Amino acid sequence: MKVAGQHYRTIWRGQDGSVEVLDQTRLPHEFSGIRLKTLADAVTAIRTMQVRGAPLIGATAAYGLALALRENPNYATLAQAYDALLATRPTAINLKWALDRMRDVLRREPMETRADTAFATAAAICDEDVATCRAIGEHGLKIVQELAAKKTGGARLNVLTHCNAGWLACVDYGTALSPIYLAHDAGIPLHVWVDETRPRNQGASLTAWELGQHGVPHTVIADNTGGHLMQHGMVDLCIVGTDRTTANGDVCNKIGTYLKALAAHDNNVPFYVALPFSTIDWALKDGVKDIPIEERSPVEVTHMTGMGADGKVATVQITAPGSAAVNYAFDVTPARLVTGLITERGVCPASTEGLLTLYPEKLGFVA
Numbered sequence: 001m002k003v004a005g006q007h008y009r010t011i012w013r014g015q016d017g018s019v020e021v022l023d024q025t026r027l028p029h030e031f032s033g034i035r036l037k038t039l040a041d042a043v044t045a046i047r048t049m050q051v052r053g054a055p056l057i058g059a060t061a062a063y064g065l066a067l068a069l070r071e072n073p074n075y076a077t078l079a080q081a082y083d084a085l086l087a088t089r090p091t092a093i094n095l096k097w098a099l100d101r102m103r104d105v106l107r108r109e110p111m112e113t114r115a116d117t118a119f120a121t122a123a124a125i126c127d128e129d130v131a132t133c134r135a136i137g138e139h140g141l142k143i144v145q146e147l148a149a150k151k152t153g154g155a156r157l158n159v160l161t162h163c164n165a166g167w168l169a170c171v172d173y174g175t176a177l178s179p180i181y182l183a184h185d186a187g188i189p190l191h192v193w194v195d196e197t198r199p200r201n202q203g204a205s206l207t208a209w210e211l212g213q214h215g216v217p218h219t220v221i222a223d224n225t226g227g228h229l230m231q232h233g234m235v236d237l238c239i240v241g242t243d244r245t246t247a248n249g250d251v252c253n254k255i256g257t258y259l260k261a262l263a264a265h266d267n268n269v270p271f272y273v274a275l276p277f278s279t280i281d282w283a284l285k286d287g288v289k290d291i292p293i294e295e296r297s298p299v300e301v302t303h304m305t306g307m308g309a310d311g312k313v314a315t316v317q318i319t320a321p322g323s324a325a326v327n328y329a330f331d332v333t334p335a336r337l338v339t340g341l342i343t344e345r346g347v348c349p350a351s352t353e354g355l356l357t358l359y360p361e362k363l364g365f366v367a
């Protein structure tokens, strides 16, 4: 996608052989990159959320393995790097998917060529993610077109999204935002309600920023506003991303997604989830019981970061000293609340049967 007219991906190989990523902890106030030179740099980038979003975590982990093997291409390094990267964040299954794919390829590779093959495989994962997200956009575009056709008098379609499932969360295009970009580029009049997404504000800081860079009309709302908007007919469609989707179609996404799905269900607003195949965990069949939910520092709840009138970025405490806080980063939306899953292979019901119509080769893998 473009930033100030220039095309960017979120991750790319630097000229000195290092890996470059955009530092998402500095957006929207500063657009800057970081150079990852070692495994430790990649681990830190994922853990501190300089890179975040399920597909991008996977891509960064793949490059993290390659950086480790550049230092020492033996089997012990491969195993240690795999474990270190897998431990960075627990919920998004794309992390494990990417690491497993890398390890499967690299285990069979002779030591002399292992590092080069690791970088080539990581690059392939990134290129495939771009094609996958583009395909998600094309399938989602049909849904947007159908709903837009029902609007009268050229009224714009109002889409609500949660967290950031745009190109910043992937390598390019995004998942939930990919159909929105393609629809906007096709001239469909639309407007996006952007949930701020407390506590880390990925909606306010990242989604609003990237929609703005692409010229998509949008409005940031407090997280609790969606239900009110839906009751008043001000939302035509919800599209969100997911960090892990179970084989029965339960969807785990940023905390607060479940509440939006409940409100959408109560108000007959279509609630779609956009995802690449790498987000499906075929081994699980009950999202609420089985998906590990990341718990992050309470400081993300008790404090907020923003830019002051003096142009300086500062962090302030918003709670009374001594108040306890808890920070669950994700929740699970049961399949029954999901209108459909938008994948790179098409749109299907959120169910095992639905998923298997698109991925018949997974029949034997379903729990």
Ligand code: MRU
Residues within 6 Å of the ligand: 052, 053, 054, 055, 092, 162, 163, 164, 165, 166, 169, 170, 174, 175, 176, 202, 240, 241, 242, 243, 253, 254, 329
């Ligand atoms: O904690 P984050 O910012 O990594 O969470 C990201 C999300 O919840 C996204 O919605 C999800 O990864 C889908 S992204 C394509």
